[in-house]
Amino acid sequence: MADPNSRTGVKYSTPEIQSFADQTHAPHDAALERAFRAPDQHGMPAIQLGVSESRLLTLLMQLIAARKVVEIGTLAGYSAQRLARGLAPGGKVWTFEIEPSYAQIARDNIAAAGLADTIEVRLAPALEGLSAIEPEGPFDAVFIDADKAGYPEYARWAKRHLRRGGLLIGDNSYYFGQLLDRQGAEAARMREFHAYMSEHFDSVCIPTPDGMVLAIAR
Secondary structure (H helix, E strand, O other), rough: OOOOOEOOEOOOEEEEEEHHHHHHOOOOOOOHHHHHHHHHHOOOOOOOOOOOHHHHHHHHHHHHOOEEEEEOOOOOOOOHHHOOOOOOOOOOOEEEEEEEHHHHHHHHHHHHHOOOOOOOEEEOOHHHHOOOHHHHHOEEEEEEOHHHHHHHHHHHHHHHHHEEEEEEEEEEOOOOOOOOOOOOOHHHHHHHHHHHHHEEEEEEOOOOOEEEEEEEEO
């Protein structure tokens, strides 16, 4: 089958085209730029969402009029800000981080963006932290960008606590290009995540650079 993203084997996306699209449709203000650059400045892994992918989160939150959103994997607070900017008035994002230094950097970035009352950074292992906020549910959206072996359990939690029509979004769903590695335990867990999403949600895997699963709770 021909590659749907190419014609006669030629790729049409280039770094220059992507940069143009990012700047046209998803430009940064000072607060977003600060959070986006924080990993490089603080020696954190540069694994946050791309510019246009994160803008997609904002639009998805707007489309469903989200008020209660959960993020698993905070890093420097960049994607949390993008989620928060799509919330309906009075909305809130709960975001979970396991590394104390990352959580503090995220809090600083979120405060600088004027979103400290909208985004709550919780320092806790995700499943432990998620159980603590269950009384706040049901939730409108859950975004997963954390330890890849944990994705199936996070998806099961989301199924129990999303409202009908709520969104479950999982980044890195190609598992850094190793999704079909039959020897890797984490790759197997990611395939389990895909299978669970397909069975229990209405889902699609968007062909971003490392794949993003988007699913609607039934």
